[in-house]
Amino acid sequence: AQSVSQHNHHVILSEAASLELGCNYSYGGTVNLFWYVQYPGQHLQLLLKYFSGDPLVKGIKGFEAEFIKSKFSFNLRKPSVQWSDTAEYFCAVIHGSGNTGKLIFGQGTTLQVKP
C-alpha cells in the first residue's frame, strides 16, 4: 500500500533558524505532492504543491519544497522561521493520473518556534 512518511514528529527551533522537514512517499509512479499547514485550532491550509515542471516549488509565507524523484522525497524548507510558523505540517501525495481520489497524508510534524 502507498504510504507517506514524515521523519520528524516534533521539531523545536529558535526564531531565524532554518527549517527542513522531511517527507518520503512509497509510490513509484507519477505523483502530485502537497504540503499543508494546520495552525493551532484551525483547519488545514495549502502551503504549496507540485504537479510537474520545476522540482523546486515556492509556496506561501516563504516556504519552498524540492521534489527529488530518485529519492521519492518532497522536503519542505524555510530559510528563517518565525514564531508565527508554529503549527503542524502535513505532507500529502496523490497519484498523478487524476483518476483516483485517494490522497494520502503523512503523520504530521509539529513545529514549535521559540521567540
Added chain:
Amino acid sequence: EAQVTQNPRYLITVTGKKLTVTCSQNMNHEYMSWYRQDPGLGLRQIYYSMNVEVTDKGDVPEGYKVSRKEKRNFPLILESPSPNQTSLYFCASSFVPPGELFFGEGSRLTVL
C-alpha cells in the same frame, strides 16, 4: 465567501446512537472527502467522492457511511458509533483531479 461548512463542530454521544455529520461546500467542487485526525496518525481518509453518486472507500472506512446525492453535500454517517471513533473529523473539497483541498473547520466527536 468560498467555504466548506461542517456541522456539528462538537458532539458528545453514546455508543450505538446513530449520528450524521453534515458537510456542505459552495465552490461547485466535484471532489469531496472525509478524514479523521488522530494524534500521531495524521489524517486518514475515510471516504471520498469524485462526483455526484460516485463514492469510494479511503483507508479507514469501517463503521462509516457516506452519500453524495447533491454536488454540494457529503454527509458522514455513523450508524452505530463506538468509542474508537472518537476523533477530529475534517471534510474537504476540490476540483477534479484533486488538487488544492479546501477544508472545513473540523468536527470533534466524542463517543462514550
